[in-house]
Structure formats: structure tokens, C-alpha cells
Amino acid sequence: xxxxxxxxxxxxxxxxxxxxxxxxxxxxxxxxxxxxxxxxxxxxxxxxxxxxxxxxxxxxxxxxxxxxxxxxxxxxxxxxxxxxxxxxxxxxxxxxxxxxxxxxxxxxxxxxxxxxxxxxxxxxxxxxxxxxxxxxxxxxxxxxxxxxxxxxxxxxxxxxxxxxxxxxxxxxxxxxxxxxxxxxxxxxxxxxxxxxxxxxxxxxxxxxxxxxxxxxxxxxxxxxxxxxxxxxxxxxxxxxxxxxxxxxxxxxxxxxxxxxxxxxxxxxxxxxxxxxxxxxxxxxxxxxxxxxxxxxxxxxxxxxxxxxxxxxxxxxxxxxxxxxxxxxxxxxxxxxxxxxxxxxxxxxxxxxxxxxxxxxxxxxxxxxxxxxxxxxxxxxxxxxxxxxxxxxxxxxxxxxxxx
Amino acid sequence: xxxxxxxxxxxxxxxxxxxxxxxxxxxxxxxxxxxxxxxxxxxxxxxxxxxxxxxxxxxxxxxxxxxxxxxxxxxxxxxxxxxxxxxxxxxxxxxxxxxxxxxxxxxxxxxxxxxxxxxxxxxxxxxxxxxxxxxxxxxxxxxxxxxxxxxxxxxxxxxxxxxxxxxxxxxxxxxxxxxxxxxxxxxxxxxxxxxxxxxxxxxxxxxxxxxxxxxxxxxxxxxxxxxxxxxxxxxxxxxxxxxxxxxxxxxxxxxxxxxxxxxxxxxxxxxxxxxxxxxxxxxxxxxxxxxxxxxxxxxxxxxxxxxxxxxxxxxxxxxxxxxxxxxxxxxxxxxxxxxxxxxxxxxxxxxxxxxxxxxxxxxxxxxxxxxxxxxxxxxxxxxxxxxxxxxxxxxxxxxxxxx
Numbered sequence: 187x188x189x190x191x192x193x194x195x196x197x198x199x200x201x202x203x204x205x206x207x208x209x210x211x212x213x214x215x216x217x218x219x220x221x222x223x224x225x226x227x228x229x230x231x232x233x234x235x236x237x238x239x240x241x242x243x244x245x246x247x248x249x250x251x252x253x254x255x256x257x258x259x260x261x262x263x264x265x266x267x268x269x270x271x272x273x274x275x276x277x278x279x280x281x282x283x284x285x286x287x288x289x290x291x292x293x294x295x296x297x298x299x300x301x302x303x304x305x306x307x308x309x310x311x312x313x314x315x316x317x318x319x320x321x322x323x324x325x326x327x328x329x330x331x332x333x334x335x336x337x338x339x340x341x342x343x344x345x346x347x348x349x350x351x352x353x354x355x356x357x358x359x360x361x362x363x364x365x366x367x368x369x370x371x372x373x374x375x376x377x378x379x380x381x382x383x384x385x386x387x388x389x390x391x392x393x394x395x396x397x398x399x400x401x402x403x404x405x406x407x408x409x410x411x412x413x414x415x416x417x418x419x420x421x422x423x424x425x426x427x428x429x430x431x432x433x434x435x436x437x438x439x440x441x442x443x444x445x446x447x448x449x450x451x452x453x454x455x456x457x458x459x460x461x462x463x464x465x466x467x468x469x470x471x472x473x474x475x476x477x478x479x480x481x482x483x484x485x486x487x488x489x490x491x492x493x494x495x496x497x498x499x500x501x502x503x504x505x506x507x508x509x510x511x512x513x514x515x516x517x518x519x520x521x522x523x524x525x526x527x528x529x530x531x532x533x534x535x536x537x538x539x540x541x542x543x544x545x546x547x548x549x550x551x552x553x554x555x556x557x558x559x560x561x562x563x564x565x566x567x568x569x570x571x572x573x574x575x576x577x578x579x580x581x582x583x584x585x586x587x588x589x
Numbered sequence: 590x591x592x593x594x595x596x597x598x599x600x601x602x603x604x605x606x607x608x609x610x611x612x613x614x615x616x617x618x619x620x621x622x623x624x625x626x627x628x629x630x631x632x633x634x635x636x637x638x639x640x641x642x643x644x645x646x647x648x649x650x651x652x653x654x655x656x657x658x659x660x661x662x663x664x665x666x667x668x669x670x671x672x673x674x675x676x677x678x679x680x681x682x683x684x685x686x687x688x689x690x691x692x693x694x695x696x697x698x699x700x701x702x703x704x705x706x707x708x709x710x711x712x713x714x715x716x717x718x719x720x721x722x723x724x725x726x727x728x729x730x731x732x733x734x735x736x737x738x739x740x741x742x743x744x745x746x747x748x749x750x751x752x753x754x755x756x757x758x759x760x761x762x763x764x765x766x767x768x769x770x771x772x773x774x775x776x777x778x779x780x781x782x783x784x785x786x787x788x789x790x791x792x793x794x795x796x797x798x799x800x801x802x803x804x805x806x807x808x809x810x811x812x813x814x815x816x817x818x819x820x821x822x823x824x825x826x827x828x829x830x831x832x833x834x835x836x837x838x839x840x841x842x843x844x845x846x847x848x849x850x851x852x853x854x855x856x857x858x859x860x861x862x863x864x865x866x867x868x869x870x871x872x873x874x875x876x877x878x879x880x881x882x883x884x885x886x887x888x889x890x891x892x893x894x895x896x897x898x899x900x901x902x903x904x905x906x907x908x909x910x911x912x913x914x915x916x917x918x919x920x921x922x923x924x925x926x927x928x929x930x931x932x933x934x935x936x937x938x939x940x941x942x943x944x945x946x947x948x949x950x951x952x953x954x955x956x957x958x959x960x961x962x963x964x965x966x967x968x969x970x971x972x973x974x975x976x977x978x979x980x981x982x983x984x985x986x987x988x989x990x991x992x
Contacts, residue, residue: 220730373813449848
């Protein structure tokens with residue numbers, strides 16, 4: 187089994203779950219995902235790795251050389267419905283190619299190297315968040331057992347159908363044997379392309395606060411109610427959306443989004459008496475996340491007071507940011523430069539398995555540019571030369587970490 | 590047939606179409622509306638008026654005295670579904686009481702006095718706008734013939750069911766015999782109550798421009814897209830809503846409302862790529878309506894340019910404001926003061942038959958306060974003393990106009 191170009195490998199792998207949209211639908215605990223595991227597993231074995239799928243459904247290929255904690259390298263093979271060929275897959279295929287290149291040049295690691303494809307990174311099928319890497323890192327994932335997909339199949343049932351037992355997922359915990367984690371991924375954003383940089387050196391994975399905000403004013407006749415006697419919930423929502431934008435623009439790496447908005451009663455000639463909206467707030471540091479949280483609360487309270495609205499702000503989820511290991515960040519930057527790549531330090535605005543693993547052991551992420559910032563779409567694309575460069579940098583970082 | 594208090598008359602009349610909500614449902618061309626006509630018609634006859642229903646379905650009670658053009662006085666008897674007892678009915682009942690009071694004191698008009706209840710002022714059943722007063726004023730209403738209600742019954746069919754022929758509606762045109770129009774109505778807004786005034790002297794009926802605005806930006810990942818690289822259609826919508834509010838607040842009598850808003854794709858973690866919203870813009874003068882129209886266009890174009898959005902602004906309807914006859918406005922203000930009432934000159938933010946009739950002959954409107962600004966609801970209410978005061982002012986204005 188000879189590996190061709192990285193792009194060719196991704197094309198081949200993309201056949202598993204290829205759908206009519208031209209994209210890839212390879213959700214967690216499906217035959218298509220296990221077929222992809224098989225394809226990767228064959229290539230792991232050809233590289234002399236010991237292949238297993240752990241009790242949480244993570245695919246592992248272990249290069250059992252050297253001593254001490256292993257260097258874990260990889261990403262995930264599951265996709266969102268009608269996703270692309272690169273999200274996740276690049277990190278696994280890249281690890282295969284990186285190990286192959288190190289073997290070609292006769293490099294022998296001083297410590298074990300494990301390639302991993304974590305189960306269900308996307309979380310779209312059951313709504314469980316990172317169950318594979320969580321189990322690997324020692325977190326209890328049995329709480330996700332009753333989470334179910336659109337057909338009513340629970341995670342526990344889906345695992346059973348493939349011969350797995352959620353109750354035994356804790357046996358997947360191997361983090362104690364791991365020294366560091368490296369993940370190559372597409373950026374899924376516009377920054378590298380906009381800045382003309384080839385490699386993104388990820389400094390942090392942003393923390394996220396999700397809110398549901400309800401604003402209650404007074405529905406009224408849009409013609410007979412003078413402007414100064416209105417309690418317009420949509421005006422309140424508009425001020426909050428703009429206030430959030432202003433705040434986020436002024437903070438390094440912070441983003442804010444109002445993505446879902448419902449305006450009631452919804453008559454063109456009725457002043458909106460009620461608005462419900464979501465706020466997605468992200469920040470790269472624990473301190474900036476806490477400050478942003480306070481800013482949201484202040485903003486909402488201030489607008490509600492000034493507009494005479496009743497505000498009900500509920501935080502629906504919270505994940506703290508993870509600042510990646512400074513030494514690994516430094517190392518990735520240096521080896522990337524050593525490979526002749528232009529680099530940019532940047533936070534990751536999306537979540538990744540590295541966020542889970544990185545809480546336990548030093549972790550680093552390497553980004554390659556996404557054409558047009560498109561991801562979670564059949565149109566997801568990265569230029570072949572950028573794919574090769576990413577794998578070169580991953581191989582160099584792996585060599586450094588495993589020496 | 591003795592008329593008791595105005596409030597008692599409205600209670601009695603409110604039995605026709607009384608519904609389970611505690612309100613009144615008396616839509617156009619229904620047996621309940623004709624039953625109300627019968628109740629009013631009996632009382633007209635008791636006052637010696639000649640009662641007819643014209644070919645457009647308008648109820649007329651003519652006091653055929655004096656010479657020259659008649660003074661038309663009234664409003665409408667149809668309601669919105671689950672409406673109140675006052676909207677429209679007050680103007681008709683008030684006209685009955687006013688004529689009765691003038692007769693009691695032995696006043697003989699120098700010109701004919703016609704009480705009118707225009708058919709289908711609300712327009713909610715068929716979506717036709719002011720068909721009764723339009724036909725009376727000489728406008729062709731056959732274009733509404735195929736307009737249909739929720740059950741698929743067309744206006745033409747509904748008229749046939751009651752023995753009327755839409756093709757003959759033009760025969761209802763009597764505007765040439767009318768000298769002036771007086772309409773007593775509830776305010777349906779909060780101004781009189783907020784200002785502590787008893788009688789609103791309506792200076793104008795606002796013109797209305799309706800718009801549908803579509804904003805197209807770029808749907809994108811809310812985490813990976815930096816703030817400065819976003820084309821957020823909802824941010825554009827928010828700026829436009831606030832810009833409209835600021836504009837309207839700075840102009841006398843102008844209102845602006847964004848009442849219906851759709852945000853797509855609607856994911857909490859997706860930057861809104863598309864927003865559709867409605868704008869309801871009203872102004873009391875032709876000049877202020879034209880200026881407001883230009884302000885909307887400038888605002889939308891400016892925000893779209895600054896935010897990198899594509900904007901499609903479509904004017905879906907336009908009705909010019911009607912400035913009411915200055916002499917009649919002055920007269921109403923004087924007679925109201927003469928009756929000891931506190932007055933406020935104000936525009937009407939809602940449309941009325943006076944807008945249609947007032948384009949052909951001098952018209953005036955008299956407002957009484959609405960408790961809590963509630964209208965089009967079973968809770969519509971005006972204090973009995975305010976009802977009596979309104980009728981006193983109407984009677985005095987009628988006496989003045991008919992002298």
C-alpha cells in the first residue's frame with residue numbers, strides 16, 4: 187500500500203460516505219465511518235502499526251517504539267451531514283503520511299507514536315460533545331447514553347449495534363500513557379487566506395458561552411403609538427446585537443454572534459412585543475471569556491433598562507477556552523519556519539478534540555488555509571500544495587516531539 | 590325608542606356579533622352586521638330620518654331638511670374579528686345621539702344631515718381597503734370583486750348572498766351631494782391618556798409607506814470568522830431598525846416600525862447571511878412622507894454599503910397622508926373648548942373612512958381617549974364620561990357645520 191499525494195489519499199478516503207450532494211456524510215457509529223476506519227487501518231498496518239478500536243470507538247494505530255509517554259497524533263474521521271473531505275480526515279491522513287515520511291528517512295522515535303481518529307468529534311448525530319476524546323482523556327461519557335439521533339436511536343444503542351458497550355467506554359482511557367498531542371486541521375475560517383499565510387500556529391482554542399435572551403416589551407399599534415411611548419423589543423434586540431459587535435471588535439480574538447432571532451407577534455404594523463435570540467460568544471483566554479461574559483450581562487441590563495423592556499438572559503452552555511502549550515506552540519512555529527512556511531499565530535474559533543486532550547497533556551494544532559473559508563460543506567477545499575505543506579510541518583513537529 | 594347613555598347604546602349594539610372572547614366579531618357582509626344595521630336603522634327612523642342601504646352596503650339615515658350639500662356624520666359598524674364595542678360603532682352611535690340632542694333642543698339644520706355607517710372599513714374579511722367609503726366617494730371598487738375571505742368566498746359573492754350586485758356599487762356615489770364629513774372615533778393610541786387631554790382634534794390622517802427589505806450578506810461560521818471579516822445581515826438589519834427609530838423620533842408625527850423579521854439560516858453558531866424585514870413608515874404630511882421615504886432609501890443604501898451587504902428595498906404599498914380641512918379643525922377645537930373640554934391637536938396614526946371622504950370634501954375627526962391604548966380587542970374601552978363628552982363635541986360641531 188503506497189501512499190500517493192495527501193490530496194489523493196483524501197480523495198480516496200472521501201469515497202466512504204460520499205453522498206449525492208457531492209459531499210461526505212460519515213456520521214458517528216455508522217457503517218460508512220467503520221469502512222473509513224478499515225481503509226485507514228489497512229494503511230496503519232502497512233506502516234507496521236498495531237491497530238485497535240478502543241472501547242469508546244476511537245481508532246488507534248500504535249507505533250510501539252522507544253520508551254515513555256507516547257506522542258499522540260491525529261484528529262477524527264466522522265463528518266457532519268453533507269460535509270467535506272478535509273475536516274478531521276486531514277489530521278488522520280496527515281498523521282499517516284507524516285509517519286510514512288519519518289519511516290522513509292529512517293527516523294526512529296525515542297518514544298511511541300500513536301495515530302488516533304477520535305470517535306464523533308462533530309457530535310451532530312447524538313448531540314454529545316467530543317465523546318471519543320473525552321473517554322480517552324478519562325472523562326465519564328455514560329451521561330450521553332440516552333442522547334439520541336433524529337431516528338430515536340440512542341448513543342448506547344448505536345454502540346451496541348456495532349458490538350460496543352457504553353458501560354465499558356471508561357476502558358478507553360489511555361491519557362496516562364500520552365506525553366503530547368499534535369493535530370493538523372483545516373482552518374475553517376478566512377484568516378490565513380486573508381493574511382496570505384501558509385501555516386496557522388494555534389495558540390488557543392476559544393471558549394464559548396451560549397445564551398438565550400428573551401426581551402419583553404409591549405406589542406402595540408405601529409401607527410397610533412408615538413415613538414416616545416413605545417417599548418419595542420426588536421429595538422432592544424438591535425441595540426444588543428450592535429453592542430455585542432462593538433464589544434467583540436474591541437477585544438483581541440473575541441467573537442459574538444446573534445444567529446437565531448424570533449420576533450413576535452410578527453405583524454408589519456405591530457410594534458414587536460417579544461424577541462427571543464441566541465448569543466454565541468467566544469474568547470481565547472479565561473480572562474477574556476470572563477470579561478466578555480460580564481460585558482454581555484451589563485449590555486443586556488443597560489439596554490433593557492433604557493428601553494423599558496424585561497430581559498431574561500439564560501446561559502445555555504459554557505466551555506472554557508484552552509490555551510495551548512506555549513512550548514509546543516513555539517516548537518511548531520519554529521519547525522514550520524524551518525520548512526520554509528510563512529506562519530501566523532492565531533486562536534481556533536472552532537472546537538476540536540485538542541481542546542479535550544489539551545486539558546490533560548500538552549497539545550498543539552497546525553492549521554492550513556481553507557479556500558473561501560468554507561467548511562462543513564461539500565465545497566470545503568484546501569490547495570494540494572497547502573495540504574502537503576501542512577503534512578511536512580506535522581512530520582517535522584512529530585519528529586521533534588518524538589525525539 | 591329612547592336613547593339612554595352613549596355607553597348603554599354601545600352595550601346594546603355590541604350584542605350583535607358578541608362572541609365567546611367577550612368581544613365583538615361583526616365582519617363585512619355578515620348577518621350580524623346587518624342585524625346591527627337594523628338596530629341603528631330603527632333608531633334613525635325614530636328620529637325621523639329616511640333610512641336606506643346604498644348599493645355599496647353603506648347604511649344611510651337622511652334628515653332631509655334645509656338646502657344644499659349635506660353634512661355627513663358617522664363612521665362604520667363592521668369590526669375586526671374579536672374586536673371591541675367602540676371602534677367605528679362610537680362614530681355611528683355618536684351621530685344618532687348628536688342628532689337626537691339637536692332635535693331635543695329644537696335645532697333645525699340649514700342643510701341636510703346624513704348619518705352614515707360605511708361598509709367594511711376594517712377590510713379584514715376580504716383585504717379590500719375602505720370599499721364602502723370609496724364607492725360613496727366615486728371610486729371604482731369592482732377591482733375588489735375577486736378578493737376573497739378565508740373560506741374562499743369573494744366579495745362579489747358575499748354581496749350577492751345579501752342581494753347586492755358589485756357591478757352596481759358605483760350607484761352608491763353620493764359625494765357630490767355632501768358638503769362636509771364629521772367622524773367621532775376612539776383614539777386607539779396612548780396620546781390623549783398620556784397627555785391628560787379629553788378631546789383629540791385630528792389634524793391629519795397619516796400617510797403610510799410599507800416596505801419589504803431583503804439584506805444579503807454571507808452566512809459563515811460564528812467562531813472561525815473574525816469580526817472584521819463578517820458580512821452579517823442581522824447587524825445590517827439592526828442598524829437600519831435603529832436608524833429608522835432615530836429618524837422618526839426627530840420628525841414631528843412620523844413613526845417607523847420594523848415588525849416582521851426573518852433571520853436565516855437561523856443557527857446560533859452561524860452568522861446570519863440573510864434577513865428579510867418589513868418597514869411601516871407613517872407621516873402626517875405629504876412633505877414629511879416624501880422626506881421619510883428618501884430617508885429610508887438613504888439609510889438602507891448607506892448601511893448596505895458600510896456593511897458589505899446587498900440590499901433589495903421594495904415599496905409594497907403607499908398611501909398619501911391627508912391633511913384635514915384647517916377650517917373644520919379650527920372649528921372642532923373651538924366647539925370642544927366651548928363645551929369645556931381640554932383638547933390636543935394630533936395626527937391619526939391609523940387609517941379611517943375620513944381619509945377617503947376627506948379627499949373629496951372637507952372632513953374633520955374627533956378623538957376620545959382609549960384606556961390603555963387598547964383597540965381591536967375585547968378590552969377596548971373608553972370611560973363613559975369621555976364617550977358623552979365626545980358626543981357633546983360632535984353635536985356642537987354638527988350644529989356649527991349644519992347651520
